[in-house]
Amino acid sequence: MNAIELQPLADAETDLLQVLGTALQDTFHVPVLIRTDSLPLAQFYDLVRGQYNSTEILHFIDASRRSSPHADNPHPQKKVSVVAITGMDLFMPILTYVFGEAVLGGDVAVVSYHRFRNELYGLPSNRRLLLERLCKVAIHELGHTLGLVHCSFQHCVMHAASYVEELDLKGHEFCPYCRSSIGKSTSARR
Amino acid sequence: MNKQEVGILVVDDELIVRESLGKWFREDGFRVDVAESAAAALRKLQSDCWNIMLVDIKMPGMDGIELLQRVKQINKTITVIIITAFASVDTAVKALKDGAYDYITKPIDPDYLDHLVEKALKEQQLILENQQLRNAVSELSTGGDIVGESPEMKKVTELIATVAPADTTVMIRGESGTGKELVARAIHNQSPRKFFPIVTVNCGAMTETLLESELFGHERGAFTGAQFRRKGKVELADGGTLFLDEVGNVDMKTQMDLLRVIETKQFTRVGGSEIVHSDFRVICATNKDLEKAVKVGTFREDLFYRLNVFTICLPPLRGRKGDVAKLAHFFLEKYARAMNKPTDGFTPEAMLALKAHDWPGNVRELENAIERAMVVSNGPTIEKEHLPLQMMAHSTVEGRKLEDIEHQYIMHVLAETGWNISRSAAILDIDRVTLYHKIQKYGLKRNQ
Numbered sequence: 001m002n003a004i005e006l007q008p009l010a011d012a013e014t015d016l017l018q019v020l021g022t023a024l025q026d027t028f029h030v031p032v033l034i035r036t037d038s039l040p041l042a043q044f045y046d047l048v049r050g051q052y053n054s055t056e057i058l059h060f061i062d063a064s065r066r067s068s069p070h071a072d073n074p075h076p077q078k079k080v081s082v083v084a085i086t087g088m089d090l091f092m093p094i095l096t097y098v099f100g101e102a103v104l105g106g107d108v109a110v111v112s113y114h115r116f117r118n119e120l121y122g123l124p125s126n127r128r129l130l131l132e133r134l135c136k137v138a139i140h141e142l143g144h145t146l147g148l149v150h151c152s153f154q155h156c157v158m159h160a161a162s163y164v165e166e167l168d169l170k171g172h173e174f175c176p177y178c179r180s181s182i183g184k185s186t187s188a189r190r
Numbered sequence: 191m192n193k194q195e196v197g198i199l200v201v202d203d204e205l206i207v208r209e210s211l212g213k214w215f216r217e218d219g220f221r222v223d224v225a226e227s228a229a230a231a232l233r234k235l236q237s238d239c240w241n242i243m244l245v246d247i248k249m250p251g252m253d254g255i256e257l258l259q260r261v262k263q264i265n266k267t268i269t270v271i272i273i274t275a276f277a278s279v280d281t282a283v284k285a286l287k288d289g290a291y292d293y294i295t296k297p298i299d300p301d302y303l304d305h306l307v308e309k310a311l312k313e314q315q316l317i318l319e320n321q322q323l324r325n326a327v328s329e330l331s332t333g334g335d336i337v338g339e340s341p342e343m344k345k346v347t348e349l350i351a352t353v354a355p356a357d358t359t360v361m362i363r364g365e366s367g368t369g370k371e372l373v374a375r376a377i378h379n380q381s382p383r384k385f386f387p388i389v390t391v392n393c394g395a396m397t398e399t400l401l402e403s404e405l406f407g408h409e410r411g412a413f414t415g416a417q418f419r420r421k422g423k424v425e426l427a428d429g430g431t432l433f434l435d436e437v438g439n440v441d442m443k444t445q446m447d448l449l450r451v452i453e454t455k456q457f458t459r460v461g462g463s464e465i466v467h468s469d470f471r472v473i474c475a476t477n478k479d480l481e482k483a484v485k486v487g488t489f490r491e492d493l494f495y496r497l498n499v500f501t502i503c504l505p506p507l508r509g510r511k512g513d514v515a516k517l518a519h520f521f522l523e524k525y526a527r528a529m530n531k532p533t534d535g536f537t538p539e540a541m542l543a544l545k546a547h548d549w550p551g552n553v554r555e556l557e558n559a560i561e562r563a564m565v566v567s568n569g570p571t572i573e574k575e576h577l578p579l580q581m582m583a584h585s586t587v588e589g590r591k592l593e594d595i596e597h598q599y600i601m602h603v604l605a606e607t608g609w610n611i612s613r614s615a616a617i618l619d620i621d622r623v624t625l626y627h628k629i630q631k632y633g634l635k636r637n638q
Contacts, residue, residue, distance in 0.1 A: 049297075055210065094210040096297045104216055149193075149219035160218060162301040 001146060002078035006034045007061065009086035009110070010041040016113065016134060017085060023135040024083075027173070028142065041088060054090040054101040054110050062108045081145045083138050084110040099167070100137045102144035109141035116164065133164060136172045143174065146182050151175055193219040196311060197239055200224045201231040201257065202246040202273065207296075211244060214300070215307075228252035228260075235264060242269045242310055247281055247293075255285055262289045267317065269310040273298070324385070336369065336376055337520045340510035346373065349502045354380035359452070361437075361497050362475040364504030365592070367554030370475035371435060373502060377473055378431040386430030389423045389470075393444075394436030395623040401444050403460050406451070412461020422459065424451055427470040437497065438478030438489065449493045472497065507549040507556060517553060518544050521560035522572065532570050539574040550595040554619050558603075561617065578602070597632045600625070609636050 004024050006017050021032040044052045044060070061084055090112040092098050099116075102109035116133035118126045136157055143158050151158035156175035161167040174182065198220045200211045208224035215222045223238070225231035228249060234240075243261060247254035258270050272285040272293040282293045291310055294303065336347060353360055354377045362370040371390065378388040396404055403412075407422030424432060434440075440448065451457045452472055456465050474497050483489035507514065518536065526533040536544070540563075549555050563576035600618065607613040615625045628634075 055206070091297065092210045092214070093206040094296060094298055095214070095300045095303070098300065101213075104213065144217055149217055152193075160304060162304055 001028060001030055001081050001142070003030050003080045004028060004032045004142065005080055005082045006032060007082050007084040008035065008038045009057070009084050009088070010038060011087050012038065012085045013087065016131065019131050020085065020134055020138055023172075024138060024142070027139050039084065041086065046091070049091055051089045051091040051097065052086070052112075053093065054098055054112075055092055057084060057090075057110045058101055058103060058108050061110070062103065062106065065107065079107065081142055082108050083142060084108070085134075085138070086110070086112050087114055088112060089114040099161075100141040102141040104144050104149070105147040106145055109138070109145055111138050111141055113137075116167075121164070129168070132172070133167050136161075136167060136170065139172060139174075143178065143182070148174075148178055148181055151178050153177070194221060196241045197221045197223070198307075199231060199234055199240045199243045201226075201228065201243060201249070201254070203227060203249045204246070207246065207273075214303070218304075218307075228254070228257035231257060232260060232264075235261065235268075240268055241314060242271065242307060244271050244273055247272050247274045247285065255281070255288060258285060258288050258290055267314070269314060271306065271310070336372055337517050338510060338513040339516060340505075340512045342505040342510045343513060346502060346504060349500075350376050351380065353377060353500050353502070355382065357381075357471050359471070359497055359499045360473045361499070361501045362473065362504065363501060364475075364477060365506045365552055366477050366596075367552030368504040368506060369553050370477075370504060371433065373504065374431070374433045374435075374473045374475060378433075378471075381431070381471070383430050383471055387427060388431040388433055389427040390433045390435055391423045392435045392621065392624065394439035395621060395627055398441045398444060401440065402447065405444070406447070406457050406459055407466075408460035409462035412459070416461065419459070422457075424457060424470065425459075425466055425468050428468040430470060432470045432472050434472065434474040434497075436476060436478075437474040438476040438480055438483060442488070442490070445490045445493050449490065449496060452493075452496055507552045511545060514545050514549070514556065515541060517556055518560060521557045522564070525561050525564040529564055531564060533564070533572070534570045536572045537574065540572050540577060543574050543577055550592055551599060555599070558617055558619065593632075596628070597634075600628055600632065601634055604629075604634065 004021075006021055006024075008014070008017060017034050021034050025032045039061075041052055041057070044056045046053055061082060065082070090098050090101070090110065092101060097115065098112075100109060100111035111134065113130060113134045114120070116130045116137075118124060118129060139157050140161075148158050150160040153159060153175040154169065155171040156178055157170060157172055158174060158178045159170045161170055198215045200208050200215070200222065201224070202208050202211070203226055205226075208226065212222050212224045223234060225234050228245075228251060231243070231245070245254040245257055245261075249257075252260075254272055258272065261268055261270055266289075269291045270289065272282070272290045273296060274281060274293055275296050285293055291313075292306055294306065336343070336350075338344075338346075350373060360374075360377055362373050364370055374390075375388060378384060391401075391404060393401060399413075403420075403422065405422050405424050407420050407425055408416050410416060410419050434448075447457070451468075455469060456467055458465060480489055480494055480498070484491045484494050507517075518541070522533055522535065525531075544556070544559075551558070559578050560572075562578055563572045567573070567576045600614075603614045603617050607617070611622055611625060615622045618625065620628075
């Protein structure tokens with residue numbers, strides 16, 4: 001991966017994106033571009049479920065990038081991963097909800113911080129915790145774009161977490177095994 | 191279980207479901223494939239191995255329930271999880287009755303899905319381990335150590351096969367070293383109790399109080415030194431077999447306790463009042479003339495009849511000389527494997543000496559002789575000189591008592607091992623307590 005692009009969706013909060021951008025830069029050591037244009041989400045809304053379809057969002061962003069491949073990436077030989085961020089609740093069609101979704105070994109990921117808000121669980125608001133959770137899931141999804149699968153090591157950021165308590169237990173870094181797999185994966189791409 | 195080795199097949203007519211679940215499990219590191227119909231799933235079942243199948247209940251053509259039934263006919267070990275659109279109790283119950291592992295309703299809670307798959311895989315792992323252990327036990331339980339083609343031994347093998355499946359009490363009689371414990375194990379291993387333990391109590395090696403505690407266990411503080419509650423052999427044999435070796439040596443008081451526990455399958459631990467239940471089968475062995483012991487009043491008649499329901503008499507080795515060569519080769523191969531020492535058999539002189547000997551110590555003596563020969567031989571062939579010296583010297587037992595020979599042989603083994611009790615006991619194939627008992631009995635001393 002040579003660069004990361006943060007794509008706000010609808011109402012994504014700018015200050016969250018700034019902090020997330022710094023965290024991703026520290027983790028992946030690549031430039032992070034925070035886009036200012038926001039993508040509307042209305043077309044991905046499911047009336048019955050009251051949630052947004054993450055798979056369709058991914059397909060849409062992926063298709064847009066393919067239709068104008070050089071518009072956003074002046075160096076097409078370099079891998080630029082896009083992480084779309086939203087505060088809306090996401091779902092994959094068969095699952096009740098997802099924190100995020102990515103194309104395994106692809107270039108696109110989407111993350112929602114809707115379920116990272118403590119208020120949702122009847123707890124006092126905690127901005128620091130929300131940011132921590134957002135960073136972990138964004139790093140996790142970017143890990144999938146680098147071809148990583150879930151890791152059994154509980155503290156690795158690639159450990160699967162489907163509820164926030166589990167998310168809080170894991171770390172925000174890759175374990176040595178996943179880190180070495182990223183190295184192989186990136187060099188293979190080059 | 192390595193996730194990459196775990197195959198998950200998602201069967202659903204909806205593309206979006208196949209894609210979503212396929213992706214979900216791929217991200218988990220599983221080997222995943224999808225099928226759009228039951229027919230396609232059955233084809234994939236023929237061409238690859240699957241651990242888990244997630245099957246939509248409602249599909250055009252063959253539905254999920256029918257697919258489940260077909261899958262179970264083909265391979266019972268595949269875990270099938272049914273996916274339903276609505277929590278329909280009827281269909282869910284039907285699916286579970288037909289062998290589905292569980293059912294999940296759409297949309298699926300990701301946390302529940304992960305845990306369900308994890309649980310199913312753990313269960314599969316346990317079933318696999320259980321199967322492997324059962325296979326290992328079956329291999330051990332074939333009774334392969336009972337060697338002999340003589341009519342006497344064939345009769346013994348037939349009797350073992352006849353009595354094993356029944357829960358009958360068996361009394362095995364025969365001289366020392368004829369393989370009574372081996373027969374007891376063969377009976378246990380061919381019985382429905384084979385997956386439970388066979389617990390041996392050597393009644394001849396213990397004092398009255400020790401035997402009582404050994405059989406029934408004791409409560410904490412029952413006697414000096416009883417710091418913890420300890421389960422007895424009767425309790426440990428629950429579900430399995432209790433093998434009472436040298437039952438003729440049991441004292442009168444313990445005989446009464448034994449009779450009671452055999453009849454009621456209930457007992458109390460030494461120093462306790464709690465009634466403990468244990469379901470066990472009794473096999474006993476003796477080299478004593480119990481009928482005579484009953485007559486002289488040293489063995490309870492009621493216990494004798496309780497134990498002597500089905501009797502297997504083991505012939506002494508001198509009574510089945512035809513088996514000596516086969517047994518000798520069997521032990522030679524056994525110790526060659528154990529010692530990782532190649533062998534090409536016996537010289538004709540060595541075989542003649544083996545056949546000429548009367549084997550007062552029976553098969554145990556023969557086994558020990560072969561083991562010793564394997565240790566002392568330098569080359570691959572066992573020569574007459576490698577066989578124990580006293581065997582050469584006394585190729586006949588005419589006019590000699592079994593006790594004399596046992597006395598001399600124990601003395602010989604002790605001298606060879608430099609009075610190392612553990613090694614001597616191992617060579618003699620008796621436990622250390624028995625060896626001490628015999629040393630005391632024959633008044634053996636180190637510098638004798």
